[in-house]
């Protein structure tokens with residue numbers, strides 16, 4: 001079953017609540033929230049206050065993608081604001097196992113994110129502890145970038161590891177996802193897809209969302 005997580009980074013921030021409700025009505029499965037600090041990535045976006053404001057407006061899981069240095073410092077704030085998933089970059093977490101436990105201690109589902117060049121082996125020993133692995137298929141920092149195809153074999157590699165270990169871990173893809181790029185990732189074993197510009201950049205969000213999901217279901 002393919003899930004679509006529209007990224008609000010591409011939404012109209014002047015009417016964020018309405019934008020989220022529109023994609024919920026259109027059949028979105030999760031809402032993806034991109035948190036950037038201007039240090040880990042060269043852009044600044046939003047903090048827990050936005051998660052808190054959106055929480056009462058939607059029943060969908062809020063999927064918080066932390067592109068920040070020292071994420072441990074903010075995990076409690078995002079948990080209390082209403083995050084359902086918190087994903088942290090392996091590149092930003094020297095004590096990854098501890099960070100994962102910290103996320104879980106607040107009743108939030110933990111996930112780990114890999115930049116395009118980061119090998120799958122870096123998370124081999126925490127796979128049992130997480131609910132979600134997120135593969136970046138662009139360099140994090142901005143929406144609307146071009147999909148990096150060389151990440152797809154990593155997705156297949158992880159899907160195989162997960163299968164061999166008999167685990168149930170969602171495999172998510174983020175960056176440049178549209179009707180075309182979703183196909184190879186879904187075939188490789190991914191089941192959750194973030195899409196920003198390919199949904200919020202379109203006049204008819206419901207149609208865009210439907211077409212992307214259809215393409216992923218094959």
Ligand code: DX5
Nearest residue numbers: 007140141143144176196197
């Ligand atoms: C990039 C963010 C993505 C971004 C995706 O750093 O993590 O979630 O919003 O945007 P699109 O779908 O436009 O590539």
Ligand code: ZN
Nearest residue numbers: 034065174194
């Ligand atoms: Zn993201």
